[in-house]
Amino acid sequence: MFVLACSAVGVVLGGTASQAEINQCQAAPSLSNECLTQDPLYKTVEGMSVGLLAGAGAALGATVEIWKKKI
Structure with a gap:
């Protein structure tokens, strides 16, 4: 759920x-x-996909850090 939310924010x-x-x-x-x-549409889609990857990467990194602290 956390990854999905961060990815959505990254896309926006x-x-x-x-x-x-x-x-x-x-x-x-x-x-x-x-x-x-x-092409403005291509440029916008490119930015959205980069945002998606950045948001998902940040969420995964944060999740790993949270799991490390719990152990």
């Missing part, structure tokens, strides 16, 4: 961060080639 934060990066890129005074050719 990763998606939000990548969306903010897209908005910042598009609002820049001089648009770069990379900014113009990137």
